[in-house]
Amino acid sequence: MKIFRFRGGIHPEGNKDPTACHPIARLPLPKRLYIPLQQHIGEPAAPEVKVGDHVLKGQRLARHQGSVSAPVHAPTSGTVIAIGDHMAPHPSGLPVQTITLEPDGEERWVETEPAVDPFSLTRAEVAARVRDAGIVGLGGAAFPAAVKLDAGNRHPIDTLIINGGECEPYLTCDDRLMREGAGYVVEGVRLIANGLGAKRTVIAIEDNKPEALEAMRVAAAAHPGISVLRVPSRYPMGSEKQLVTTVTGREIPAGKLSAEIGVSVHNVGTALAVCRAVRFGKPLVSRVVTVGGGAIRNPRNVVVPIGTPAADLVEFCGGFTVTPTRVLMGGPMMGQVLPGLEAPVVKGTSGIIALTAAEAHAASERACLHCGRCVDVCPVGLVPLELAARVRAGRIDDAAELGMGDCLSCGCCAYVCPAHLPLAHLFNYAKGEIAARREAQRKAEETRKLAEARRLRLAAEAAAKAARRPARTTEKAETES
């Protein structure tokens, strides 16, 4: 199968060996689970339980609301002891509405509804099951998966791509998942393909994971519609746009969705969760997390109930050898700084990476040399140095005109920058500012409409008042004349 090349990209040091060689371990039940109601992109879920309620494993704790949302389920059986604010796994460290669960240790499952023949389900039924299971993109973006499956109804999908790229350094959770659960993953892939009606299915895996490639090849051998594709290891191969280009040679236009060019991309972890949900009726209550980085004593992959505080994970992996310079959720390239170890693991958390000072490469910033390396590596063809200069000068609109909105935040530019400019940070700031401006613009338009409506209302009231007293005005007019 022909492989296409996307522009730019980098080859960061993988650092995957310390975790890739250990089988996935199971975390003993933590004392408390903190389950945020917003673990996905979109509207937060609305709680359905009260403090003091006893819940079973897999029972729905909060239902989805709005079209882009996902429900949240109990990761184990136990008692709801609080519903309130807890630190969100987000760089701001702001509180988020969270259900606190005290496990009873029994792990009793709620009644589940396994599908007799999952492949006879219609597209809508698959999407409904995926939605009810609370599945979101497990690669890190946490976009509700059912919305993506549903998008297949609006745009015909011809190619389904399963993302086993895992291009971020340190992370190996998808690698281990493919090695250990290839059969389930392939079944999930087939269910998604069935749901979307895709003609062609490609499982793309980077060539630095030969064992996973082999395991997936064996598992997929019986299914002619599925091909396993070996793609070169190059960051950001695991980014949706870059993977679509690599596999199909098609480029997703700026501001468009992959579905609009007939391609749908799902992560391998998502495929496994879909298999569990559709075949066994089990909601998404746990995930594999890579606990790694130089500061972790025994780095490895762990199956973790959603809501486990990061501190429990670190402790399970032997604690820190040295005080880490930076603790990240997700990989070192696109991961976000963890505000504190009390923040819980959520559906989109692919890793907890504790970096030592040497790994964090913290270096003081110098002046831009205009060397253009950032231009060479930018996978979407932007000119980061020009963007950065504009963002710094506060000319956000100019930066937006130069394509700020197309930035993936992949961090390639910041990685290669010899002057150590905080390019990724600058661009995150600029994108936030663009969003804030759009919001202000929207509000201003809304205000104008409201003010206009008020003016019309006052005018109508005045007219009505005048109409109610016609006699008096005519009288007055007569006396005046």
Added chain:
Amino acid sequence: MTMILSVAVVAALGLGLGWLLGLASQWLGATTDPVVERLTEALPGSQCGQCGYPGCGQAAIALSKGEAPVTLCPPGGRVVAEKLAEILGTTFDPGNLPDRGPLLARVRTDYCIGCSRCIKSCPTDAILGATKQLHVVLEEACIGCGACAEVCPTGGIDLEGIPVTLRNWRWHKPGVGHA
């Protein structure tokens, strides 16, 4: 003689040129100023009066004459100021702007006597409530102009900043030192 001739020459030249200009101005007479129209469009249009002018239209006229700074509109904040500066072709120093961020009015439940004065004063109809009932501010429609706080007889309306949540949290600008 030379003096009289000199005066005559300059006077004749001045008169002649003045007459030509008068003719030209008839052809090129200034019509309505489209700059004012564009400025009015850029302003929020809520006629809240916080700038010190009775309404956005008057504020636009003052802006076009250069009598008011582009930072005059508190509800508009930095975004509107930038847009005004662009239309007028001037620049402004964002540091001069008291950028306290957008505000929201909030009714103190234990102070509200249900007089409904705030409802009448609100330029965007953002306050709900009936006489002798507790009033409430619709956050989505409130522009934080403070007109309601001024008329409230019990001082029961506060202007507060919009609380930062995960939804509106943004990355701050990295502190960049010049090399």
Added chain:
Amino acid sequence: MKEYLLLLLGTALVNNVILVRFLGLCPFLGVSGKLETALGMGLATTFVLTLTSGATWVVEHALLQPLDMMHLRILTYILVIAAVVQFTEMAIQKASPVLHHTLGIYLPLITTNCAVLGTALLNLQQDNSLIQSLLYGAGSALGFTLVILLFAGLRERIALANVPAAFAGTPIALITAGLLSLAFMGFAGLPVR
């Protein structure tokens, strides 16, 4: 024909009104912050310069010289320039109110732009004919527009650069102007007047 072309080129490049004769520095520094504004200023000045070059020639040869009133030269020239600037202002206000706003005070200040009066006086000094005067005015104006555009482009880039605090703002603009001037000295080698 060739002579006229050389005259145009010579005034625009070799004897550039801003960078070689150092006339009209006020708008050169004042309105060169943005490319668009600079273009507007350049075009307005082009219009005024060309027109006044012709008009002052007529005033000189039809009015002052026959009446032997040469001592009134500067007075009458400024009168003519002021009238043309007024006319330009009216035209711009009609055609592009936004540009009128953007140029602001610099538009009426073309009256006191020494490049305009300077060109008129240089015309006289060089004993140019009417056509030569018009070309000389147009050439000067072209040079003015070219340089102010170049300079505005440079300043737009400088606005994004990491300028040391001591040089930020006007100092770096003046250094840039100096370098630009040096570059224009290179045209002195061209075999034109």
